[in-house]
Amino acid sequence: MKVARLYSFNDIRIEESQVPEPGPGDALVRTRACGICSGDVMPWYIEKKAPLVLGHEPSGEIIAAGSEVRSFKKGDRVFTHHHAPCFSCKYCRRGDHVQCATWRSSRIIPGGVSEYILVPAVNLENDTFVLPESLSFEDGTLIEPTACAVKGLRRAKIIQGDTVLIIGLGVMGMINILLAREYGAGRIIGADMVNYRLDKALEFGADNVIDVAAGDLREELLRITEGDMAELVIVGPNSAESMRMGLSCVRPGGQTLFFTPAKPGEKLILDPNYLYFNDINIITSYSCGPDDTREACKLIGKGVVSAGKLVTHRFPIEETGEAFRLTAKAENSLKSLIIF
Numbered sequence: 001m002k003v004a005r006l007y008s009f010n011d012i013r014i015e016e017s018q019v020p021e022p023g024p025g026d027a028l029v030r031t032r033a034c035g036i037c038s039g040d041v042m043p044w045y046i047e048k049k050a051p052l053v054l055g056h057e058p059s060g061e062i063i064a065a066g067s068e069v070r071s072f073k074k075g076d077r078v079f080t081h082h083h084a085p086c087f088s089c090k091y092c093r094r095g096d097h098v099q100c101a102t103w104r105s106s107r108i109i110p111g112g113v114s115e116y117i118l119v120p121a122v123n124l125e126n127d128t129f130v131l132p133e134s135l136s137f138e139d140g141t142l143i144e145p146t147a148c149a150v151k152g153l154r155r156a157k158i159i160q161g162d163t164v165l166i167i168g169l170g171v172m173g174m175i176n177i178l179l180a181r182e183y184g185a186g187r188i189i190g191a192d193m194v195n196y197r198l199d200k201a202l203e204f205g206a207d208n209v210i211d212v213a214a215g216d217l218r219e220e221l222l223r224i225t226e227g228d229m230a231e232l233v234i235v236g237p238n239s240a241e242s243m244r245m246g247l248s249c250v251r252p253g254g255q256t257l258f259f260t261p262a263k264p265g266e267k268l269i270l271d272p273n274y275l276y277f278n279d280i281n282i283i284t285s286y287s288c289g290p291d292d293t294r295e296a297c298k299l300i301g302k303g304v305v306s307a308g309k310l311v312t313h314r315f316p317i318e319e320t321g322e323a324f325r326l327t328a329k330a331e332n333s334l335k336s337l338i339i340f
């Protein structure tokens with residue numbers, strides 16, 4: 001079978017690999033589509049894992065199930081999550097699934113951009129499900145990214161009518177716009193420096209957009225909101241500078257959601273006196289768990305998020321390097337998929 005393996009940021013090779021053999025509790029999936037994640041194009045993040053088979057947003061069809069598998073059968077169209085929790089440790093009991101040791105160590109084999117995927121028993125039982133008939137395989141690839149936004153907005157609750165500022169309008173920023181509206185946001189403001197993305201944000205329901213290449217974000221926000229700023233600021237770009245900027249845009253009583261990490265070791269200088277007297281909270285949100293993937297599936301079923309809206313480019317596996325470069329460039333594209 002063909003796989004796309006990353007050796008370094010600029011070295012992605014299509015290689016032949018052995019089709020994995022499922023054990024009694026595992027399943028073998030024939031991959032039908034897999035998303036390229038914007039998180040995978042942070043060089044420091046992906047290169048520390050290299051060499052690896054790319055992709056953690058696959059959907060596909062079960063073509064073989066082990067003798068002990070009862071919940072799935074051959075022919076099932078499925079979403080499978082690359083990590084799954086144990087449901088019994090102290091983290092899982094509090095719903096902190098992504099902190100679970102099993103979640104951290106579990107993985108689909110060899111990865112999503114592979115013609116076949118072995119889904120180990122724990123992933124199969126604890127975060128794999130059959131796609132509703134109304135969802136295409138392409139929609140299925142959006143379950144994991146949508147679930148990351150679901151988790152973030154679960155942690156940073158939107159109160160009906162809140163003004164939400166979303167910094168960074170790649171595919172995750174767009175999903176945050178669509179979900180913020182669904183969860184009751186009043187005014188939604190998007191910020192980016194790429195015209196294509198600013199236009200798309202308006203198309204997806206943002207009330208205003210701010211071109212950060214043309215002027216100061218905070219000043220423009222103050223102008224648009226007549227001094228009010230935003231109750232929730234979602235920071236997409238992975239830098240301490242963006243986080244600092246995000247914090248400066250929060251209205252007293254509000255919160256900032258750090259949706260991505262900064263580079264390891266990067267420092268953010270805070271003014272605790274200002275944060276304290278203005279009751280400003282900082283919320284983080286890393287990845288997603290089984291509650292979030294199910295909620296994401298429902299939202300996609302309702303049409304809030306769909307491949308029709310977000311997928312802008314499709315590539316065969318042979319062109320994975322091109323899909324990766326396009327995602328890294330972060331310009332006139334949203335979601336790129338590898339189609340099998």
Ligand SMILES: [Zn+2]
Nearest residue numbers: 037057144145
């Ligand atoms: Zn992802």
Ligand SMILES: [Zn+2]
Nearest residue numbers: 086089092100
């Ligand atoms: Zn656990």
